[in-house]
Amino acid sequence: TTEEFYRQEYLCEFIDGAGQVFRRIKENTIAEGEDPIPGRNYVMGVDLGKAVDWTVITVIDRHTHKVVCIERFNKIDWEFQASRIESVCLRYNTAPIWLDSTGAGDPVADNLQRKGLPIRRFQYTNSKKKELIENLVLKFEYDKIKIIDFRPLIDELEIFTYEVSPRTRRIMYNAPVG
Numbered sequence: 018t019t020e021e022f023y024r025q026e027y028l029c030e031f032i033d034g035a036g037q038v039f040r041r042i043k044e045n046t047i048a049e050g051e052d053p054i055p056g057r058n059y060v061m062g063v064d065l066g067k068a069v070d071w072t073v074i075t076v077i078d079r080h081t082h083k084v085v086c087i088e089r090f091n092k093i094d095w096e097f098q099a100s101r102i103e104s105v106c107l108r109y110n111t112a113p114i115w116l117d118s119t120g121a122g123d124p125v126a127d128n129l130q131r132k133g134l135p136i137r138r139f140q141y142t143n144s145k146k147k148e149l150i151e152n153l154v155l156k157f158e159y160d161k162i163k164i165i166d167f168r169p170l171i172d173e174l175e176i177f178t179y180e181v182s183p184r185t186r187r188i189m190y191n192a193p194v195g
Contacts, residue, residue: 038150038177038190041157046166051078051085059085059112063102065122066091071169072098076109082156083163085109087170095121099128106134115139150177150190 053059058079066072068091076086088105090098102125106112111134118126118138130136139145156162164170173192180189 037175038154038179039157039174040154041160042164042171042174045157045160045163046171047083047163048166050076050087050165051083053085053109055110057110059109061102061106061109061112061114063114063116065098065117065125067095067098067121068092072101074102074105076105076112077162081163082161084165087165087167089169095125096128099125102129103132103134111135113137117141147188147190 059076060079062073062075062077064073071089071091072093074086074088075084077083078085086105086109088101090101093101102114102116106114106129113135114129115137116122116126116129116139119141123138126136126138153162164174177190177192180191181187182189
């Protein structure tokens with residue numbers, strides 16, 4: 018856990034921003050993304066959405082741990098989404114694609130895989146969500162990641178909160194509805 022979490026939850030200190038999950042966001046924000054560098058290794062994460070939710074493609078440089086590209090869109094059909102994902106993948110040196118294949122993601126993953134793209138299916142569960150969030154918390158805390166100054170991303174990181182269940186003492190991570 019982070020030092021602030023330990024001080025708040027175990028030493029019962031009052032900490033500003035209590036309940037906020039991600040700290041040091043501003044310190045780990047860079048002005049803009051980067052164009053692909055030939056020969057560089059990248060990795061992509063894709064969270065699919067369609068009508069209400071947004072599809073978000075995030076590309077990270079595996080060497081520098083910088084977010085180099087974010088694309089965000091909604092209200093387009095699955096076929097066109099697959100084309101956009103393919104385009105970003107190829108532009109960033111055929112980056113491996115970690116795709117949320119839960120629910121509607123499976124057919125999109127199948128489509129991209131048929132095209133020969135390097136798909137890594139990710140089944141999103143509560144325990145995996147907790148692991149991902151805690152890993153990202155530590156990356157921010159110890160300045161091991163840099164993100165683009167992209168307002169929707171920063172807003173989502175800033176409003177993310179946690180609660181400790183009084184009964185089980187388990188941590189539950191939440192984003193406000195909507």
